[in-house]
Structure formats: structure tokens, C-alpha cells
Amino acid sequence: MSTWEYLKARNRLLQALGPHDLDMLSGELAPVSFKRGEVLISPNEPITDVYFPTSGICSIVALASPANRIEAGVVGREGLVGLAALLSTDCTPHQCLVQVDGEGFRIAADRLRALMRLNSRLHDVLLRYVQVVLIQAEQTALANGRFSIERRLARWILMCHDRIEGDELNFTHELLSIMLGVRRPGVTVATHVLEGAKMIKATRGRLTVLSREKLEEAAGGSYGIPEAEYERLIGPFRTDRSERGDGVAAAFRVPRASPDLSREIYPHVS
Amino acid sequence: MSTWEYLKARNRLLQALGPHDLDMLSGELAPVSFKRGEVLISPNEPITDVYFPTSGICSIVALASPANRIEAGVVGREGLVGLAALLSTDCTPHQCLVQVDGEGFRIAADRLRALMRLNSRLHDVLLRYVQVVLIQAEQTALANGRFSIERRLARWILMCHDRIEGDELNFTHELLSIMLGVRRPGVTVATHVLEGAKMIKATRGRLTVLSREKLEEAAGGSYGIPEAEYERLIGPFRTDRSERGDGVAAAFRVPRASPDLSREIYPHVS
DNA sequence: TGTCGATAGTCGAGTGTTCGACAGACTGCT
DNA sequence: AGCAGTCTGTCGAACACTCGACTATCGACA
Numbered sequence: 001m002s003t004w005e006y007l008k009a010r011n012r013l014l015q016a017l018g019p020h021d022l023d024m025l026s027g028e029l030a031p032v033s034f035k036r037g038e039v040l041i042s043p044n045e046p047i048t049d050v051y052f053p054t055s056g057i058c059s060i061v062a063l064a065s066p067a068n069r070i071e072a073g074v075v076g077r078e079g080l081v082g083l084a085a086l087l088s089t090d091c092t093p094h095q096c097l098v099q100v101d102g103e104g105f106r107i108a109a110d111r112l113r114a115l116m117r118l119n120s121r122l123h124d125v126l127l128r129y130v131q132v133v134l135i136q137a138e139q140t141a142l143a144n145g146r147f148s149i150e151r152r153l154a155r156w157i158l159m160c161h162d163r164i165e166g167d168e169l170n171f172t173h174e175l176l177s178i179m180l181g182v183r184r185p186g187v188t189v190a191t192h193v194l195e196g197a198k199m200i201k202a203t204r205g206r207l208t209v210l211s212r213e214k215l216e217e218a219a220g221g222s223y224g225i226p227e228a229e230y231e232r233l234i235g236p237f238r239t240d241r242s243e244r245g246d247g248v249a250a251a252f253r254v255p256r257a258s259p260d261l262s263r264e265i266y267p268h269v270s
Numbered sequence: 271m272s273t274w275e276y277l278k279a280r281n282r283l284l285q286a287l288g289p290h291d292l293d294m295l296s297g298e299l300a301p302v303s304f305k306r307g308e309v310l311i312s313p314n315e316p317i318t319d320v321y322f323p324t325s326g327i328c329s330i331v332a333l334a335s336p337a338n339r340i341e342a343g344v345v346g347r348e349g350l351v352g353l354a355a356l357l358s359t360d361c362t363p364h365q366c367l368v369q370v371d372g373e374g375f376r377i378a379a380d381r382l383r384a385l386m387r388l389n390s391r392l393h394d395v396l397l398r399y400v401q402v403v404l405i406q407a408e409q410t411a412l413a414n415g416r417f418s419i420e421r422r423l424a425r426w427i428l429m430c431h432d433r434i435e436g437d438e439l440n441f442t443h444e445l446l447s448i449m450l451g452v453r454r455p456g457v458t459v460a461t462h463v464l465e466g467a468k469m470i471k472a473t474r475g476r477l478t479v480l481s482r483e484k485l486e487e488a489a490g491g492s493y494g495i496p497e498a499e500y501e502r503l504i505g506p507f508r509t510d511r512s513e514r515g516d517g518v519a520a521a522f523r524v525p526r527a528s529p530d531l532s533r534e535i536y537p538h539v540s
Numbered sequence: 541t542g543t544c545g546a547t548a549g550t551c552g553a554g555t556g557t558t559c560g561a562c563a564g565a566c567t568g569c570t
Numbered sequence: 571a572g573c574a575g576t577c578t579g580t581c582g583a584a585c586a587c588t589c590g591a592c593t594a595t596c597g598a599c600a
Contacts, residue, residue: 062408064491070415072408087401088394089503093495094408124358130400131357137407138332138342138364145340145414145451148586172547181415183588188549204547204596221334225363233359418556442577453558458579474566474577 004031008105010054012078013129016235021121028115029105034058034098040081041096047089049106050082056102057163059179060137061095069095070144070181071156073136076163077104078230078237079129085109086116086126099171099179100164128233136226143222149182150190154218156180157200157209162227162238167209194218274301278375280324282348283395286505291391298385299375304328304368310351311366317359319376320352326372327433329449330407331365339365340414340451341426343406346433347374348500348507349399355379356386356396369441369449370434398503406496413492419452420460424488426450427470427479432497432508437479464488 005022008029009015014022034040034056041047043063058081060073072094075081084092116123143152156179160169173191177184191207194200199215201208209215216223230237275292278299279285284292304310304326311317313333328351330343342364345351354362386393413422426449430439443461447454461477464470469485471478479485486493500507 060408062412064409064412064495068412068416068491070412072411083404084401087397087404089398089401092401093405093499127357128359130404131354131359131362134353134357134400134404134407135363137404137411138330139334141342141407141411141414142332142334142338142340142451144411146338173549174547181412184547185549185589186587189587192549202548221338225334229363443579444577454577455559455579456557459557462579472578 004029007031007054007103008052010077011052011080011104012235012237013080013125014052014105016125017121021119024119025107025112025115025122028107028111030107031103032106033103034101036098036101038098039095040098041084041092041094043093043095044091046091047082047085047109050080050085050109050112051104051106052080053077053102053104055165056098056104057100057160058096059099060133061097063093063095069178071179072140073133074156074159074163075133076160077102077239078163078234079133080126082109083130083133085112086130088113099175100160100169125234129230132226132230132233135229139222139225144181147220147222148190149180149186150193151218151220151222152180152182153187153190154194154199154215154220155223157194157207158212158215158219158223161209161212161215165239165241167241169207169209170205171207172205274299277301277324277373278322280347281322281350281374282505282507283350283399284322284375286395287391291389294389295377295382295385295392298377298381300377301373302376303373304371306368306371308368309365310368311354311362311364313363313365314361316361317352317355317379320350320355320379320382321374321376322350323347323372323374325435326368326374327370327430328366329369330403331367333363333365339448341449342410343403344426344429344433345403346430347372347509348433348504349403350396352379353400353403355382356400358383369445370430370439395504399500402496402500402503405499409492409495414451417490417492418460419450419456420463421488421490421492422450422452423457423460424464424469424485424490425493427464427477428482428485428489428493431479431482431485435509435511437511439477439479440475441477442475 005026008022008026014025017025029052032051034053040051040058053075054077056076058075059071060075061069062072063069081096116126143155153176156176157169161167173184173187176187180187191202195202197214197218199211199218201210227237275296278292278296284295287295299322302321304323310321310328323345324347326346328345329341330345331339332342333339351366386396413425423446426446427439431437443454443457446457450457461472464485465472467484467488469481469488471480497507
């Protein structure tokens with residue numbers, strides 16, 4: 001099995017297919033990389049490709065007007081970008097943009113649809129993921145309506161932390177404020193509270209997670225439901241920080257996608 | 271064609287299938303009626319049946335705890351209840367309950383899934399509806415995060431008005447406050463503003479729409495995107511108040527589902 | 541080493557919403 | 571006609587968040 005094959009299975013949806021069904025898809029998948037700020041899906045423009053990230057984070061941004069926008073969902077290596085293409089649709093009014101640099105695989109939307117018709121395992125896994133995204137959006141509606149900035153910030157940090165390796169998130173308050181749909185100084189204040197409680201450490205443009213447990217408490221129930229649903233329907237969700245093989249079957253153990261960060265997180269590897 | 275056949279096509283998804291594909295489904299559909307307060311889908315309980323309403327309104331309620339809940343979506347005769355069943359899933363953490371009495375048709379979830387595999391038209395229409403619901407949830411996240419009670423109330427009234435016949439909605443402020451996720455007196459105040467601007471008339475437990483145009487203005491861009499997506503992907507959306515046949519092909523013109531309201535809205539029928 | 545742009549922190553005033561509590565008004569029932 | 575329960579309207583205080591404006595700080599680069 002080539003290095004590409006290993007890397008493909010870093011995306012948890014592709015991993016969930018298992019070796020046999022992934023094989024079927026494999027020829028269609030082309031490696032890509034994502035840069036922060038890149039727009040993967042533009043509102044009301046045809047979706048030609050679907051992306052399966054193996055690292056990095058993308059945001060689904062709902063917008064009513066350019067000034068009125070808010071994040072409605074987060075996608076990382078557990079998911080895919082271009083969901084509308086699975087739903088017999090060619091485009092969507094929302095946007096999907098890259099928040100954290102990463103890599104992944106691209107497949108032509110019409111090819112993926114064709115394969116879904118042929119392969120029921122693929123069909124099932126991807127539709128289950130749709131269910132998770134739907135629940136994530138609904139939970140975001142709940143959080144936005146009923147939780148304070150502080151709790152929503154804790155929730156957001158947890159959701160991003162689930163999708164990265166290591167504990168460092170490179171986000172400015174400005175960016176956070178856009179995603180949460182609040183004012184920038186509001187984020188500054190909320191950050192201080194979380195920092196004061198030793199949940200995170202914040203430095204200029206960077207945010208380090210110190211205690212997930214405390215953050216989950218701070219999120220006050222706004223975090224966890226879509227994540228649990230993912231685990232129930234698809235499989236293990238978070239980036240595992242304690243083990244090497246990510247809990248993947250031996251045949252699917254993969255080298256790290258970002259070797260430059262490797263020493264920091266897994267000091268004794270390589 | 272029997273009266274049941276006419277009634278089935280009152281659901282806009284079934285209507286969108288067209289006579290031929292609806293025929294395929296028809297034997298599986300059993301008539302049901304919904305009463306306000308009924309819970310059609312309970313959190314984390316198996317979804318055995320999917321419902322296609324022909325009248326009435328249901329809410330998709332997102333909840334983190336019994337006290338923390340908010341409406342994340344609205345379903346009427348344009349949609350279906352039990353979406354998770356289409357997504358290779360047996361249950362969902364959210365709730366679906368009846369807000370306005372109505373009628374519709376029930377089909378066993380596994381039968382519907384089987385038919386979706388056989389009939390690509392059915393498959394497409396239903397997945398497109400999933401896309402609309404997803405966008406609705408994302409827009410709700412946006413509205414909850416960035417719009418005032420007043421705008422959200424206007425949005426909510428419009429969404430319900432789209433799904434009923436006539437202009438009267440029987441909702442208490444208490445109920446509205448739960449759906450919008452705000453305090454009850456907040457709804458009272460917002461109602462007064464809309465009433466003062468002659469957008470609605472409010473009496474005890476009842477709310478009459480006077481001007482959709484003004485309401486759409488008051489909603490300030492928070493209304494319309496999922497509705498437009500529905501029309502683009504599936505077909506006409508709103509309950510048409512100006513015509514008799516609802517714009518449906520002659521073969522699908524139907525008698526009203528709720529004969530008791532009939533005279534009020536269609537005075538010369540029957 | 542100094543400059544400059546980007547990021548973070550702070551302030552007082554104003555607004556929208558909650559909170560707790562209660563008073564009034566409508567409606568169905570007896 | 572009277573009562574009970576539900577629904578609506580209102581109050582002052584507290585709070586969360588916004589708004590506009592400004593300052594402080596960091597860090598890259600000259």
C-alpha cells in the first residue's frame with residue numbers, strides 16, 4: 001500500500017469505509033492542500049469537487065448578507081466539504097472556508113455521486129455524516145440562541161481542538177469574533193475568563209488548550225451532542241493525543257501528515 | 271383517483287414526485303392526524319415511521335437539556351418528519367413536535383428507505399429536502415446569533431404563515447418564547463412592535479398576519495434563504511392564498527384537508 | 541534599533557434582554 | 571354571575587453585550 005493509501009485513511013470517513021470500499025474510491029482521489037482563508041465552497045456557485053481533509057479545519061459559514069455571517073459548522077479530518085453535492089444538489093447558499101491549513105483529497109462531485117449509487121457502504125457512511133452535520137447546525141442554533149459568549153467560545157475551542165493535533169490553535173480574537181458572531185472585544189473578555197480559570201493560555205494570535213475537562217464544564221452542555229452522534233454512527237472522532245496508532249487497524253496506521261509538528265507532539269517518534 | 275390520492279399530493283414533496291412515482295409509494299402511505307403537543311420524534315428513540323404532513327406545523331427542537339431548548343426548524347406540508355430515517359440512521363438526539371393540528375401520511379421508515387433505493391426520483395427529491403432542512407438550521411443559527419427578538423419573531427411568523435392556510439396562527443406568547451429561546455415578556459414586547467407597525471394583529475392566543483411584505487422587511491434579511499432554496503430544488507413552497515388550485519396540475523387539485531376551515535378561505539368551494 | 545502594521549486590551553455610554561414579581565384581562569366552566 | 575385558570579401586560583433592577591473610540595503591545599522587517 002502506497003503512502004497515499006495510508007494518508008487517505010487519515011480522513012475518518014474514508015477510514016470508516018474500510019480498506020475494501022476505500023479501494024473503490026481510491027483512484028478518484030487526488031491530493032490537495034488547503035491554505036487559511038481559501039474559499040472551498042462559494043455561495044450559489046456550482047460545487048464541482050468534494051474534499052476529504054486529512055488535516056486542517058474548515059468552517060461552514062451561514063450568511064444573510066456579507067455583514068451578517070456566523071459559523072454554522074466545523075469540518076476537519078472527520079468529515080467532508082461540499083456536502084450539498086451529496087444531496088442531489090449543485091450548489092448551496094452558504095460558504096465553506098479554510099481556518100487552519102491542512103491537506104486532504106479531492107474527488108469530482110459527479111464521480112462521488114456515481115460511486116454512492118454503486119456502493120451502499122459509501123452511501124450509508126456519507127449520509128450518516130450528513131445527519132451529524134445537521135445535528136451540529138441545530139446545536140449551533142441552540143448555542144447561539146441561549147448561551148453566553150464565554151460558553152460558546154469554550155464550545156468552539158473544543159470543536160477545533162477535536163480536529164487538530166497538539167493543543168495550539170492559531171486564531172486571532174478578530175477571527176473568533178466573526179465565527180461566533182459577536183464583537184471582537186467580547187472575545188477578548190471571554191478569553192480572559194477562560195484563561196483566568198486555567199482552561200486555556202492565550203498569547204498573541206495563539207490559544208493553547210490546557211484542560212479539556214474544564215472547557216467542557218465551561219461550555220455548559222453546549223458541547224458534545226454532535227460528537228457523540230458521530231461516534232455512534234461512524235466511529236472514533238477526536239484526534240487521539242495519547243496513542244500512536246490512533247486506534248486504527250494496523251494496516252491503516254499512518255505516518256503523520258505534518259512532519260514539521262511531529263517532534264513537538266510525539267517527541268519520541270522518528 | 272381516490273380522495274386519498276388527491277390528499278397525498280397536498281404534501282409538496284409527494285406532489286413533486288409526480289403521479290407516476292407517487293404511485294409507487296402510494297400503497298405504503300397510511301393517513302394520520304397530528305394533535306398539538308404530540309411528540310412525533312423523541313430524542314434517541316428509534317424512528318419507526320416517517321410522516322408527510324398535508325396540513326399542520328411541526329417543530330424540530332434542539333435540546334441540550336430539558337431547560338435548554340430552542341426551535342431549529344419548521345416542517346409543514348412542504349416537508350417530512352423523521353429526516354434521520356433517510357440518513358441511514360435509526361434515531362436522532364432532537365425532538366419533533368406538533369405545533370398546529372394537522373393531517374398527513376405515515377410510512378414505515380424501512381419501507382421508505384427501500385423505496386429510495388429503487389426509485390431515484392424519490393431518492394433525489396428527499397435528499398434535496400435534506401439540503402433545505404440543513405440550510406434552514408444554519409440560517410436559524412445565524413438568526414439566533416445575530417438578530418433581535420423582534421426580527422426573529424417576524425421570521426418565525428413568516429415561516430409558519432408559509433405553511434398554513436389563512437392568516438391566523440394560534441400561538442401563545444409562552445409558546446413563542448420557547449420556540450425563539452427567549453423570555454415570555456420579551457415576546458409580548460416584540461409582538462407590540464410588530465402590531466404597532468400594522469404587520470400583525472394579536473389577540474389572546476391568536477396572531478393574525480396583516481402584511482407579509484412588512485414582516486419580511488422587519489425580519490431584516492433573516493427570512494427567505496431556505497425558502498428560495500426549496501423553490502429552486504423542489505418546487506413551489508408557500509400555501510397560495512390567491513388561487514384555488516394551488517398552482518398544481520389539474521389532476522392533482524385537491525379538496526381541503528380541513529373542511530371545517532374551508533368556507534373561511536375558499537368561500538365558494540363546496 | 542526603530543518603525544509600522546496587526547493584534548490585544550480598555551473605557552464609558554447605550555441598548556437589548558433577562559430576572560423576579562405582580563397586576564390585569566380574557567375565557568370557559570359551574 | 572361568579573370563579574378559576576390561563577394568558578397578557580408591566581415594572582424596576584440587574585446583566586450581557588454592543589458601540590465607538592482609543593491605547594498598549596507585540597513582532598516582523600528595515
